Amino acid sequence: MRAIRRVVLGGDEGEFSLSTFDGSTAELADVLGELATVAMFGPGQRLVVVEGADEFVSRYRAELEDYVAQPTGRGVLVLDVKAFPGNTRLYKAVVAEGLAIDCKCPAAAGVVRWLGSWAVQAHRVQVSQAAAEMLVEMIGSELGLLDQELAKLALLTGAGQKITPEMVGQLAGGWRARTAWDLLDAVLAGQTRQAITQLDRLLAAGESPVGILAQVSASLRRLAAATRLVRQAETAGRRITLRAALEGAGVPSFTLRKAEEQLRHLGRQRGGQLYRWLLEADLGLKGASALPPRLILERLILRLAAPPPVAAGMRPAASGQGPGQGGEGSGAGVGRLPARRRV
Numbered sequence: 001m002r003a004i005r006r007v008v009l010g011g012d013e014g015e016f017s018l019s020t021f022d023g024s025t026a027e028l029a030d031v032l033g034e035l036a037t038v039a040m041f042g043p044g045q046r047l048v049v050v051e052g053a054d055e056f057v058s059r060y061r062a063e064l065e066d067y068v069a070q071p072t073g074r075g076v077l078v079l080d081v082k083a084f085p086g087n088t089r090l091y092k093a094v095v096a097e098g099l100a101i102d103c104k105c106p107a108a109a110g111v112v113r114w115l116g117s118w119a120v121q122a123h124r125v126q127v128s129q130a131a132a133e134m135l136v137e138m139i140g141s142e143l144g145l146l147d148q149e150l151a152k153l154a155l156l157t158g159a160g161q162k163i164t165p166e167m168v169g170q171l172a173g174g175w176r177a178r179t180a181w182d183l184l185d186a187v188l189a190g191q192t193r194q195a196i197t198q199l200d201r202l203l204a205a206g207e208s209p210v211g212i213l214a215q216v217s218a219s220l221r222r223l224a225a226a227t228r229l230v231r232q233a234e235t236a237g238r239r240i241t242l243r244a245a246l247e248g249a250g251v252p253s254f255t256l257r258k259a260e261e262q263l264r265h266l267g268r269q270r271g272g273q274l275y276r277w278l279l280e281a282d283l284g285l286k287g288a289s290a291l292p293p294r295l296i297l298e299r300l301i302l303r304l305a306a307p308p309p310v311a312a313g314m315r316p317a318a319s320g321q322g323p324g325q326g327g328e329g330s331g332a333g334v335g336r337l338p339a340r341r342r343v
Helices: 002-009 010-017 028-036 054-059 059-070 089-097 108-123 129-139 145-157 164-173 176-186 192-204 211-235 244-249 255-286 292-307
Strands: 016-020 045-050 078-081
Touching: 002 045, 002 211, 010 016, 016 028, 028 045, 028 059, 028 078, 045 129, 054 059, 108 129, 108 145, 108 211, 129 145, 129 164, 129 255, 145 164, 145 176, 176 192, 176 211, 176 255, 176 292, 192 211, 211 255, 211 292, 244 255, 255 292
Parallel strands: 016 045, 045 078
Antiparallel strands: none
């Protein structure tokens, strides 16, 4: 909207040629009247914006189609709508005669590319591919929040410098986001006490249990997907490395090494149950369980943080092997029977 106002209205005097309407109450005659009015100042164009224009478009769809085909006056009409289906005649007319701007947030890969160009354009710094991926992983795809983090990192880095993953890990994100990351790292490193401590901090600060689960679920689902890829490869008689499985599950490159260690800690059996445990916790937090939300989260933490069982002779997976290849739940991991039984 700022770019449109700058192009259509020019300098400060052009603000006199701006009219804004509420789409729920605007009348077409008033909007068209403003468009036909000659601007008193500025470049001679009128800019008429209908905010929340979905209802306005529904009421005057046929008339708007006629206006797009043969506009009157020199004014520019902007319809700010939440939905603009591409199969309507109005959409096709706007594409042919005007401009349809899609303001939806791009997918994660597109956001990463945008971060690289936006850092240079708006903040005069560079951001590495790994650092951009880490920012999206930590903050999410909300462009406004990402821009704020870039601005903060740019101030600390200095013009012309490069933002690195190390800087993102140390400086980016609110303390809640970092605490949720610390919680997940502690869980998948088997540090139960530290994980419970991080959970305490988040709950004491007012973070909702559903929100905490959402923050850690994305990484856990990738580990579950990697386990499934390993099992599918074995069923098909193929061998797949743990790194390849994690890459296939969408694990970012800057966390691959840590993800390998985390999946080895989980092992085949627990990796295969991750989807079910996450679904169970999600449903429980949303009313399907009589347990308090805190206990639901603590139960998930204990399931994931506990060390793999060794009583049955389970061995941890060797480097480069898939989850459970010589690890938890693998027949190849059963050790030799002792020479004598111990009671």
